[in-house]
Amino acid sequence: MKFEGAFLKVALITGQLAKDMVERFSRDSKVESEVISLPIQVASLMNAAYIAGRLRGYPLEGFDLILVPGLIKGDIRVIEDSVGIPVFRGPKHAADIPPVLDNIGRIELSKEVPACELLSLELRMRASKIFEEASHRRDLIDRPGNFEVRGLALGVDYPMRIAAEIVDAPLLSDEEIAAKARYYMESGADIIDVGMIAGGGRAEDAYRAVEAVKAVVEAPISIDTFDPEEVKAAVEAGVDMVLSASKSNLRRLSSILDEQALVVVPGEAYVEWPPDERVKRLEKLLAEAEELGVKKVLADPVLDPTMSPGLTRSLVAYHLFRERNPTTPLFMGIGNVTEMLDADSVGVNALLACMASEMNVSVALTTEVSDKARGSVRELSKASRMAFTAKVRRSPPKDLGLNLLILKEDRFRDHPYPRNLEEQVKVVWAPQPKPPRMDPVGCFRILLDRDEGSISAIHYHGGLDKPRLMVKGKRAEDIYAKLVDLNLISSLRHASYIGYELAKAEMALRLNRSYVQDEDLFAGSYEHS
Structure with missing residues (x-):
């Protein structure tokens, strides 16, 4: 049952210990509510029959519905039968009362499932619907800046796609390559990238690696190399995208490619060009690629590691390129930052995904080489969904039903510490214990x-x-x-x-x-x- 939240008066049932906390959180909502504290210390010890008995005869005139603690035991229909007012399960924690009350008109309250779980599911479903509908819009594919790669639509009008690189693929067996490809797909990757070894000269391995990936996934496959011979072998094996082309190999690559997409970079080695020079060089190469007949092109101004050589300048180049070229698909190697920064990857990936989404990046590439970067594909995939959903909603990426909060929370759900209790009981501080004796059992x-x-x-x-x-x-x-x-x-x-x-x-x-x-x-x- 759904209600119009703005015109409701809600009764919130709780116990003595949680009364003040429930009242404090309920004041954060726009919905009118009143806390009814029953004569029991701990709310979780209540059951449906107890609440029904206590509320029988209680003055409940003017209330439109009653929310009971989400985790109480028993069939709460007995409460509704007793008081004659709709009764539903509220949230499990007092901290979730404000969002539940404010979304009463948007969620279907339940007598079995706590309202916080329903709200979270509803928000996740909305975010998923926004993302999936945008991902599969076929009416946008012919617009400038959009194209298809093995059935995957990508470009300026589509959500950012995630490419996951199998680093040093030539050094891996076919089984190891296949296992990594499956793992990345399960983690949310849209494209599997075969990473070759600097210096080239491993055309047979390029062919083998692409074949190994094709055997286990149906997603687009890219190859990361500057070596034309490796690219040629990968194209023969059925690769869908090539990373990357620069001044030295563009003409040769253009003669090898058929319908494959091509990522173009300003140069093969890092040079300390100012952002405008980096963009000009990239624009010149893109124009040359078009003249050579390359139809599917992505621009990569190259995202640099922080401090050395410097993240900010490369971000300025991305922003400048996007302003000057609004319909050219952008490619961003986010792993360049996460792998070279001793910080939890989840926050780095979330922030960079949002920045990439602001600049309408079409493909973000990441790696999981170091242990600290493990899980980056999954993190970046979720961050991409968060960023796109927030962009469509025109809101910050919060309260979406999706989040990347791992060690921290959006709000504390613990009960406040009863400081006055220390005045009523003896307080004993626990010292560090002596080493225990060996347990005779083992x-x-x-x-x-x-x-x-x-x-x-x-x-x-x-x-x-x-x-x-x-x-x-x-x-x-x-x-x-x-x-x-x-x-x-x-x-x-x-x-x-x-x-x-x-x-x-x-x-x-x-x-x-x-x-x-x-x-x-x-x-x-x-x-x-």
């Missing part, structure tokens, strides 16, 4: 299997050097419960230690961080600076 070595995405707890009995048993799982809680069921832990200190280490291991797996038993998960991070 000890554990905990390791991650990153390929499988699992955690292994390897059990050693007594003083034995060889393990007796391995318990595997994807969640710390599951492994811990199994260890207890198997009677492999006999002391409380050991139990708390294993629980802590397994939770650390699960967090490391989810966050792509190193896990070393008995070491701090965030050693060296800003939290300890």
Whole structure:
């Protein structure tokens, strides 16, 4: 059931401890609401029957609907039958009350699913619809600056496409190339790029690598090389795009290409040209490519690493090129920045994707060479969707139902600390404990299997050097419960230690961080600076 949110009065049901917090968050919404605090300390301990009994006879005149805590147990229809007013599940956390109230007219409230989950799903579906509809518009393909590459529409009127490079492909086996191609597609790549080795001379490997990718994906394939012989072999294998052409190889490449798209750069080696000189050289080469009959061209002013040689100047070149050439598709190598910056890639990718989208970049290329850049394809893919959705909505990229918040949140959902409680109870500060005694049942070595995405707890009995048993799982809680069921832990200190280490291991797996038993998960991070 949907309501007109601006004309509603909503009753918000909660317990004693959360009353002040619910009232504070509800004031952030434009929808009129009133908090009804029932005589129970913790709201999560309420159930539907309890709320129905407490509200029976309560003065509810003037309320249009009631929202109960999202996680209460029981069928909330009994509350509605008791009070005669529509009752639905609200959000799980008080911090989500404002967006839920403000979107009541846009989401279908439920008696089974918490409203925050419905809101998140609705926003994600809207963002996905905007992106997918724009991605598949066939009426735009014949406009200047648009073309098709193996069924994929790209250009100035389409969302930014993500190309993922298989770096040093000639050094990999066919199986390794295929595995990387599948992984990148699962991560959200639109184009698989075969990265060759500087210096060229590996035409057979170029052919082999393109064939290996074609065997497992149907997406467009590009090849990253300046060597015309490698390009020729890749074209024979069925490549769809070539990176890159410069003054030295443009004429030769133009004679090799058929319907392949071509990325043009100002030069093969970095030269400290001012932005306007970089753009002029690129424009001259693009004009030459057109004269040579190359029909599908993307311009790449080249994105430079930060500080050396300098990101800002290259961004100025992109911006200047876009102002002077509004209908020429742009190509941007974002991996040049993420790989050369010791910072979490998720924020770097999000910011660069938004900047690229502002300049209407058609293809963004990234890599996952270093461990710190692992996950960049997935991050850049989501960031591209966020940026495009925000552009269509003419709003900043926030509250879209999509986000790249990993370690931080848009709003805290924890309960406020009851400072006055310290005046009512004895407070004991916990010192660092003494080293525990060896558990007579045995000890554990905990390791991650990153390929499988699992955690292994390897059990050693007594003083034995060889393990007796391995318990595997994807969640710390599951492994811990199994260890207890198997009677492999006999002391409380050991139990708390294993629980802590397994939770650390699960967090490391989810966050792509190193896990070393008995070491701090965030050693060296800003939290300890």
